[in-house]
Amino acid sequence: MKLPSGQQSPTPPAPATPRPTQTNEASQPGRETIALSARQQLDQIQLANRETILARVAEVINRQGSGSAEVMLEVRGKPLQVNAAIGATELTPGDWVKVMRAGNELQLMGKLAATPEAAITKALAQRMLWQQSLDSGLAKLMTALNRGLVPELKPGQLPTARGLQPLPEAARLAIETLLARLPASNTLAPGAGNQNNSVQQIRQWIAESGLFAESRLTQTPSPALPDLKLAIGRMITSLLAEQGGNPATSFNRLMPLASPSLAQAPLQFPQAVVPAASSEPTSVGQTLRMLAGMLNRITVNQLHSQILTARGGGDTPAPTSTLLMDLPWVTPQNEPKLAQLRLEQYKEESSAKGRNEKRAAISEWRLNLAIDLELAGALNFEVSLRQHEVSARVWAEKQETLKQVNEELPLLRRSLVELGLEVTDLECRRGSPSYPTTKLEHRLVDTRA
Template identity: 55%
Template structure:
């Protein structure tokens, strides 16, 4: 194979003195990484810093848990963040021997990058679907003047109604029994059901039970697509899935910050004020909503699978739960659930007593109370909770009820180590993939 190398040495245009100094620095770096001359090593491409006329100019490698910035001359070989490469030290350079087959992490990152630019908010998307089911749709081919709205085809309207019927409601949440009521398992079972049907586990549930009628947000959106496609006569056409031929409708705020989670935005306009859409626009809207669910699925996998210098990262689930207000308006609750996992050394020293730590972040925007963030941590019998409110009136209400929350935790046999209410939002509330993990411009 042609000579292909990566080196911490200076470019050829540097002066002799500067070049010698950088060569010495490169040798020191390679010695610190304990790479002997002619020895081979595996490294992961963490970041592509520069590209000049299609050729990689500079890379950041994750080599033995440490970042190493290198100049690169790799010929026809194409490298992207997440790729694994085999290198050999030759003097003060690392010679590229080859690129390993794509890892599951790299494939997940690639799929995530493909979905990122095409996300539609679930709450505003559901509001548009509800408006179409109640009020009808505009004709795909506009006529003279302002043509009347057409009723949505019955199969599609029925699919939307079934989807909405499965969503939690504000009234239902307010009247649900607590853990201390006569049905102690009701609340936890109901929450578990909502999480299961959030769309995050759609493919896994289908793998266990290939029932197309499973109660699941992602599958329910797909059923609306199928109903609309059947009415348009495209479901079984040679062109295949109609979504493949449509550009998804996107939400600008998700395009500007595609990986931030949670990421609350102002509530969508009431359904009565939403502009009617055509069937074609509904399909584009649904495509964007399905992309949003897929991004949360892939984002969860990437966060859980990424390698860190401190060992295994926490198992992470990111999901959005749509719910309905008393006025029937869709809203979103964003949840991040993390389980801290011990690395191998910790497991060997504490094999007899595994201690799991769970962390929950819940963010939602309530019409009467405004944006709220909840951070809860549970380790064995110890619990801590912080509640953040952006409105001063809401903060005062929370402080007045914090004693009741403390008593509820105590009645469950938990030791409260920290419990507080604060104004604003937590600075660490957002989970954002490092730009080194996913190149969203690729």
């Protein structure tokens, strides 16, 4: 196996054997019990023979002589204690290692290198299974705003004796400000895309999506900036302050609440539409866990974008930069929905006519927008812009919507021409497009001395 640096892969260290709950080395039946226990543990984490997987070092329990140690690994969210012969490999809690099942043993193939891409991959792996869908989370926040929160049970208190408590003032203000700035579906009429106020609204919508929170803070260091990610942080701080104690320490102890669809396919674009959230009030603890999951969702989009951008610019046709984001909006019935956006830039050098002429970089922008409307159903838009040439394709799942979109295409063509663009292709198709699925690549370091 070749490493990205071009060096040969290191010889794998001695295998790590899952530690059984009972051992008996004095007899043959005891050895069978050990093998059965190890096999059962590996089967429980659904790891097939010769399959490799990324595991997190949760704890180095006991470092023994001759380079061996007892290590607690987290594999697919489940703990697995192993006796590992790791040689001179430095393993510390939080490290990510690549392991392979070989019969009833695990072989340590290597660990993530300390490179910027590896750090992003590690952060992404830690968060991607703990994402809460933003639309369902916003629906719960609307309920909390209108009806309040269920207070936590106190010792000796019966559930029936509890009443709803209002949100803390700071949290209420953050939610009200956030919801007031969400775009509504009836604010953008067909054909209004070339109007300055509509363009400005869309720019604001994207800028405040949370994807650019950190870069905006460096430009304007104010925590009161209108931004989805910063607003969630203000809500969390306010709720934790009401509970007493250190907000930072308390937040780190929270287990984020995850949406099932995001846990099953954490890096998929677009994500499947999730059912509407229950309108029942939640407790303070449940709300904090939900907010933590929403924060993870935005952070995953940020890290996912960085991973895809880091892979671009090679010999194969790949985007040199990629942005993935969720854009919340509300229906006329004040129900939160999501539009999912993927924006990619492709760069290539133009051919120079003369020997001394410099080659200019030509950019092609590709935009994919996925949205699910109550009456029209699921719609996907693919737009490509290369200098002054534009092409667009619309995908509709409903036959009635397909017919309606085809009737509106002349208006879309006219609007694009009025913007000074040359329309090369414009069509609508039935169904939905297919998008590539991101697979995390793990760069390894030599695990020997």
